[in-house]
Amino acid sequence: MSRILSGLLLFLLLSGPALAVPHWGAAKSSPAGTPPVALRPGEWVWGGDAKDMGPMAIVVSLTEQRAYVYRNGLLIGVSTISSGKPGYATPTGVFTILQKDKDHRSNVYNNAPMPYQQRLTWEGVALHAGGLPGYPESHGCIHLPTEFARLLFESSHLGMVVVIAKDRASPSDLVHPLVTSPIDPATGALAVMPPLAPATQYRWEPEKSPQGPLSMVLSTIDRRLVVLRNGIEIGRAQVEFRDGAPPEGTHAYQVASADPGSMPTWRRIGIPGEEREAGEILPADQVKRVSLPPQFTAQVLPLLQPGVVLLLTDLHLLAESTGPSLQLINADPPAL
Numbered sequence: 512m513s514r515i516l517s518g519l520l521l522f523l524l525l526s527g528p529a530l531a532v533p534h535w536g537a538a539k540s541s542p543a544g545t546p547p548v549a550l551r552p553g554e555w556v557w558g559g560d561a562k563d564m565g566p567m568a569i570v571v572s573l574t575e576q577r578a579y580v581y582r583n584g585l586l587i588g589v590s591t592i593s594s595g596k597p598g599y600a601t602p603t604g605v606f607t608i609l610q611k612d613k614d615h616r617s618n619v620y621n622n623a624p625m626p627y628q629q630r631l632t633w634e635g636v637a638l639h640a641g642g643l644p645g646y647p648e649s650h651g652c653i654h655l656p657t658e659f660a661r662l663l664f665e666s667s668h669l670g671m672v673v674v675i676a677k678d679r680a681s682p683s684d685l686v687h688p689l690v691t692s693p694i695d696p697a698t699g700a701l702a703v704m705p706p707l708a709p710a711t712q713y714r715w716e717p718e719k720s721p722q723g724p725l726s727m728v729l730s731t732i733d734r735r736l737v738v739l740r741n742g743i744e745i746g747r748a749q750v751e752f753r754d755g756a757p758p759e760g761t762h763a764y765q766v767a768s769a770d771p772g773s774m775p776t777w778r779r780i781g782i783p784g785e786e787r788e789a790g791e792i793l794p795a796d797q798v799k800r801v802s803l804p805p806q807f808t809a810q811v812l813p814l815l816q817p818g819v820v821l822l823l824t825d826l827h828l829l830a831e832s833t834g835p836s837l838q839l840i841n842a843d844p845p846a847l
Contacts, residue, residue: 532624536591536643536656544761546826547577547589552645555590555659558763558782560666564820565724566696566742567667569638570688571653573601573677576646578638580657580663581692583726584739585822588663590624594647595655601651603680605699606631607672608638613664615639625652627660631673638663638673672699690728690828696742698728704744706829707735713748713807720745725814729801730828731757736803738811738826746811751802761824762783764793766817774798813829 543558550556560567565583567792572579573594580588595601606609608629615628615637628639640661641654648654653675655663672695676685684693684703695702707714723741729750738746763780779799781789 532626535640538658540783543782544784550591552591553643553656555656556783557659557662559780560587565670567725568692568694568696569673570685571673571675571692571723572686572688573675574686579688583724584692584742585726586690590655590659591643591707593643593649595649595651596647599650600673601653602636603675603677608667608671608673611664611669626657627664670766672696682823690824691737691739692742706750707747715746715810716806718743719743724823725819728823728828729823731823731825733828735828739809741779748803748807753800753802756773758823759825764821766815766819768817769815
């Protein structure tokens with residue numbers, strides 16, 4: 512009996528450390544207004560998510576060592592990563608999630624834990640929680656902070672598109688993504704929309720995505736509003752602000768109620784760093800401060816039904832702009 516007990520104790524001592532799963536990266540999100548370039552190794556932002564908002568897609572920039580998560584064309588999350596080190600380079604291209612395993616362990620590297628694994632190739636490349644030293648150090652996988660990996664795992668689905676890009680191998684819009692998705696969420700193909708010409712007030716092309724959920728983003732610094740449906744841009748317009756300077760920061764809003772022919776009521780969403788705003792109704796006088804071309808307003812207004820999300824930010828939206836790379840998630844409504 513003592514020999515059995517001794518053997519059991521030895522087994523527990525030897526197996527205990529091997530079963531332990533480390534926790535990598537920050538335990539909670541940085542404020543939603545944090546520019547991606549300001550995130551330190553292991554830091555991330557997750558602005559919130561709802562699967563009924565539209566299709567999800569991911570762009571991974573090996574050059575920046577960051578991953579950008581989009582829902583219905585809007586950036587809802589960004590994280591620092593660690594990709595493949597020399598000799599184990601992470602491949603570039605368009606991939607889809609082939610398999611998901613919350614408690615995966617490596618079949619090759621000594622049973623190493625790979626929590627929240629989302630497989631991209633059958634040769635072993637995957638998204639999963641892992642070490643984040645601030646430079647490429649994996650064996651080809653894309654390491655994420657543990658809590659970010661968990662949130663992503665719970666929001667994603669099999670078949671979701673993941674585009675991996677790097678300098679000299681991919682278009683600049685993929686290597687340095689902005690607040691609206693640079694890809695078609697269904698195919699991963701580059702979906703860059705040209706900026707408005709100087710004399711053009713708006714562009715409206717609903718036929719590019721006839722159906723699906725709507726999202727909008729308004730950049731106060733670029734004075735542009737972009738409308739996306741089912742993850743595809745269908746319109747953009749010049750924006751002006753009445754009665755003073757535009758709002759500062761990054762904020763999220765959702766249509767709370769809408770009556771035909773009237774401006775909708777907007778409710779604030781509590782995003783990281785702005786949790787106190789959750790549930791507040793945006794005063795009508797603030798909505799009316801935003802001025803859009805009347806013809807554009809007439810097209811968009813009927814589409815603003817409860818649940819539509821708008822992101823307002825004072826960071827750049829236009830790819831040709833200079834300044835910090837635009838950040839993330841939902842935000843503030845335009846006064847239509």
